[in-house]
Amino acid sequence: MFLELSFLTYSPLRHWKVGKGHKLAVLGLGGLGHMAVKFGVSFGAEVTVLSTSPEKEADAKKLGAHKFIVTKDEEHLKSVTGYFDFILDTVSAPHDLNLYLSLLGVNGVHICVGAPPTPYQTHAFSLIGGRKSLAGSLIGGLPETQEMLDYCAEHHIVSDIEMIDIKNVHEAYDRMMKGDVRYRFVIDMASL
Incomplete structure (x- = not known):
């Protein structure tokens, strides 16, 4: 379980070299999201949790998140339009990808690690305005798994x-x- 939770979030953050100076949004604070917050903070990124559940704010802050945005609050959400370099999407329920793509800045990357049961409906203009990318990530190989385990041991990161x-x-x-x-x-x- 630890490997699954950790690797699905560690691998994409490492692949895209998320770290100091980056603004990372973690979409969804659950099994995958809580590990994404821990890794993002540890890598030096400014981490914001995007959630439909306002009651998760205290947990997000306890995990190290710098900001918390309730995605059902339109004004709160508008405050981060075009703000993020990366969004790590851990949500496995259907959701509007176009809404979240609007939160990315120029050259921003939306990385899907959650697996909703229905296909995404993405508008071309959600991507081409700002040269944004939509990507997915699952897992790497044994060397990267060992790298992650060593990193977690060194930095005391557990699920x-x-x-x-x-x-x-x-x-x-x-x-x-x-x-x-x-x-x-x-x-x-x-x-x-």
């Missing part, structure tokens, strides 16, 4: 999990469907 007994798996599923997880459930194998 935040809730350990559960196998008997509570249905309750955990219900909580997951409500978005009430900080940030992944892990089954205690001793409870089998």
